[in-house]
Amino acid sequence: MATKPIVGLHHVTAIASDPQRNLDFYTQVLGLRFVKKTVNFDDPGTYHFYFGDDAGKPGTILTFFPWPNANRGTLGAGEVSHTAFSVPVSAIEYWEQRLEANDVRIEAKHERFGKVVLEFSDPDGMKIELVGNAEAAAVESAFANPRFADVPDEVAVRGFYGVTLLERNLAPTESALKLMGYSKVAEEGRRVRFEVAGDALAHRIDVVVDPAAPRGRMGAGTVHHVAFRSEDYADQKEWLKVISESLGVSPVMDRDYFRSIYYREPGGVLFELATDIPGFAVDEPLESLGEALRVPAWLQPHYDQIDKALTPITLHKAVKAEAKEEVQA
Template identity: 55%
Template sequence: MSHEKHIPGIHHVTAIATDPRRNFRFYTNVLGLRFVKRTVNFDDRYTYHLYYGDEVGHPGTIMTFFPWPDAAPGRRGVGTADATAFLVPPDSFDFWTERLAANDVEYSGPTDRFGERVIEFSDPDGLRLELVGHREAADVDPWRDGPVPSEYAIRGFYGVTLAVEGYERTASLLEETMGYEFVGEEDGQRFRYRATGGNLGMVIDLRCVPDLQPGRVGAGTVHHIAFRTADDGQQLEWREDLVARGLNVTPVIDRQYFRSIYYRIPAGILFEIATDPPGFTKDEPVEELGTNLQLPPWFESEREAIEARLPEL
């Protein structure tokens, strides 16, 4: 089912953490992302939902977390997102290896993958992360007021790697419905697909690992991957396309800063399609992003009780 619509890349990636303070310190102080929204999990109001990104939280830069202190550890394996990769300038690796080492973060690399340099490391909960050096970083403005000098700073997402048993059914969804293009394969087990028309969050690697044990979503793993769409009308068209493909797709859900539909891909991983608008300046100005607890209107009457149960960051 090919059509003129295509997904322009990743909107955000949401993962599970344990300690919200430790999570906050790592993503702001070590990786140098901006804290763009302090809100709660709309399905679990006494748990934070923390958002990190560039200066305004543009789609393609947003890493988000549900920090559940008692969450059981997840397990990387078949049917989970294997790694989340950030885009950095190609000449920034000396800076990043020194910065990671100075913060006691173990890393491996740089190594070469598809002709690009990659560093692999994990966050404090064991979430697998990567930095990928790519010339397209030059076309993306970094956040200039963060702790990382702008010439080295993370620009946003490069892409994600999914661990799958067999790649064909997921590849078919990516190519025939979501508009991704096949780039090539490496090592006989990594199959690369790329969105068209942007420069952030463009890459999906399918890593074929049939001998690996099944993964389990929990602390230190990705909960879901969200992809961009321009507006509400296009989102409804995507929903029709996905339902026609035989997938179970949720109704549209209001997430305040975007609207969402969710579906599981053949490999079992949860995908989302999220609208670009209205964005994170909906309820606070750019200069104040992340400073105050923002609640959806339906929780405002409970603000005092919610704030009392959330830890200070």
């Protein structure tokens, strides 16, 4: 077993359609920070967006491949069905009102494992949850809350709570999670919860078992992959050896802001193990994260061509005093 345990989620990557609509929803409605505007390394003519807390801390990052005119995906077995964020328990009423004020329909409000959960969809149909979590109060609000969001610090999103996997069978997926250090901690109906000892706000994986669930189809509104945290490069290499003994795994890939290995758990969900280092401030100041297009060094000679080909977007920067400014992004 690797010497350093996985402590939870690093990021979740999903597919969107309209880039501006995606940007507006996650910054203006959910109040996340636009941490990085770069390109899809495998398709440099399209964006790769990163949203998170003010510093882009692992465990807070939701990323998107926004492909204009992408067809809507279909949720099914072997996919992430819901992505959940933590908010303070006292913030649930605020978020009910904020979502309704922004014409976001709350699809369900219920209690799960003793915590209140709000369920809704983003503009592409991706299922999002806000979970009232007492542990969220322990996160320093000034760090968690993006400087350009109009969401008050005391009710701001505090990073991930966890994700839900939809699977036909539990045992193969449970085996993969156990390999990664996750343990079964609770069951509620067809839902089984797994946790690791680590980051209090991003260390949960729920598995919902439905033997009759059809296979899904990747597209806008679906999650492409889930990434877990590896502290550094040496740690990641150890995990590469451990995982390769049971599952097929990719070589290490340099993603500029982290290094990654990819492997698919037996139920079909694509997993990634991403390093905490070097982080999102490696190529631009913390104060201006996400405001300029960044491309990897190997694409730098084509920067102007790439920039002109991308769909123009505008980053709206809210100010807590209710004044607003716009930055052409």
